[in-house]
Amino acid sequence: MSTDTAASTTASTTARALAAETLCAAYQITSAERAGQIAVRAHDGAIELTHAELAARVRDLAAGLAARGLGHGDRLALMLTNRPEFHLADTAAMHLGAVPFSIYNTSAPEQIAHLLTDAAPHVLVTERLFLDAVKASGVEVPHLVVVDGEGGEPTLAGVEAEGALDPGFDFEGAWRAVTPGDVLTLIYTSGTTGPPKGVEITHAAMMAEIRGLDEAMPVTPGGGLISYLPSAHVADRWTSHYSGLMTWGLTVTTCPDPKMLVGLAAQLRPTFFGGVPRIWEKLKAALEMLFPAELASDDPAGHQKIRESIGLDRAEVFLTGAAPTPRDVQDFFARIGIPLLEGWGMSETSGFAVVNRPGDPRPGSVGRALPGVEVRLADDGELLCRGAVVMRGYRNRPDLTAEALDADGWLHTGDVATIDEDGHVTIVDRKKEMIISAGGKNMSPANIENAVKAESPLIGHAVCVGDGRPYNVALIVLDPETAADRSPADPATLAEVTAAVERANARLARVEQVKRFTLLADDWAPGGDELTPTMKLKRKPIATRYAKEIEDLYRQG
DSSP, X not given: OOHHHHHHHHHHHHHHHHTOSSHHXXXXXXXXHTTTSEEEEXXXXXXXEEHHHHHHHHHHHHHHHHHTXXXXXXXXXXXXXXXXXXXXXXXXXXXXXXXXXXXXXXXXXXXHHHHHHHHOOSEEEEOHHHHHHHHHTOXXXXXXXXXXXXXXXXXXXXXXXXHHTOTTOOHHHHHHTOOTTSEEEXXXXXXXXXXXXXXXXXXXXXXXXXXXXXXXSOOOTTOEEEEOSOTTSHHHIIIIIIIIIIIIOOEEEEOSOGGGXXXXXXXXXXXXXXXXXXXXXXXXXXXXXXXXXXXXXXXXXXXXXXXXHTTOSSOSEEEEOSSOOOHHHHHHHHHTTOOOEEEEEEGGGTEEEEEOBTTBOOTTSOBEEOTTEEEXXXXXXXXXXXXXXXXXXXXXXXXXXXXXXXXXXXXXXXXXXXXXXXXXXXXXXXGGGOEEOTTOOEEOHXXXXXXXXXTOTTEEEEEEEOTTSSSEEEEEEEOTTTTTTOOTTOHHHHHHHHHHHHHHHHTSOGGGSEEEEEEEOOOOOTTSSSXXXXXXXXXXXXXXXXXXXXXXXXXXX
């Protein structure tokens, strides 16, 4: 087959998958046309499955799960690291019309109990690493399956083998019975202010999301991406699982530890790459230490050397989102030929609803609405969103669904924003997190915090406090990697952080400036008391835990 013919074939395959009404149909098209291509592989190559191999295993596992009573509308829980078995189990359940959902790996037993109670799964698939936490939750699940089990628990391989012995199972009938309005997955929001809510995303909503992104930033089929974000977060599901594997025809390599990401990217040279702001911030700090000469020059060859060293020389798209990406980070990567396309979205919008386009990045803005998505501002500046990408509702919470979705179908996002005459959206802050000083001045804590963090790689997290107060103060935590050998009690460390805060203040309006701060000796881990699994600040728990430290800052006069 000629190159032109092959390109035409892959493009038409993608077009047919994009036209599908359900993810089941999209996957069947992609797997049939790309039978010999690697669909998913482990980071170390220990597991590599072509689409033909994965499709056969999906059929057998679906039959085995069906024999255990998993059927249309039932839930299947997954608590797994990023590994090929996630894609196998999730896809098999999906083809039964079941609703697979993931649990964050950092979840405590009581958090696991909340999700299992709310979702009431018929089957839970996990690995030995999390087995104790699952059992400590105290919630009984009818069928517990362990991927790497050797201690008496049923194994995933065993369930799959049982399904292979049932040639009469009507696999095609099962997936063809799935409708666009059926729930595809539950995404449990991280819960910065309360218990996580189960966002119900339908097949139709996710297909609309994938179509919109494909139109906004077309991806060439046949490339590759790395799955390293938690599968419990909507970002990894729509990029690696639903888009990359099932629709775009990319090879998905699973990465169980984000610390391996840069080395793996250098080895694999992905064609699609996205990350939360903290990933880009850490990468910027590392590159500044490794390539000072190349960064000091405008020589394109030097910048190409940097891109090759981190394996991003083949990538067509560089996405960033989930939280504001500091302007200096965006400018840094744009200068070396890595234009970050910042977008905005929520679990409730199936992923991005607004995104910058290739060739037209607007640093500071999160871009324009995807095709088929409408955005507008409420009277108080809250961003409203409407379109096929919007969730069906919150599982078991009609009261919260009614609060979020009005009678006209507008999703009230909770974000305060501006929209310019070209339709570009700029997020100001969370509506409930805006600081209103004692003098009545409205301020965005995120903007102040980003200004502080941008001034020193030693600063991992900054929390601005000032609501109802005469001035702003901050809690600052050192970065566990770049400041691994530094102590908050070290005078030199304190001096460097103090200088960074002073530099940030010089860039802020007087009322926004941080008058005092305290350097905490604690380590804030993702999924802990202070941070969500995607490293958003849990402001209320932080304010409660550090109430004394905050009051001490204000008592200084």
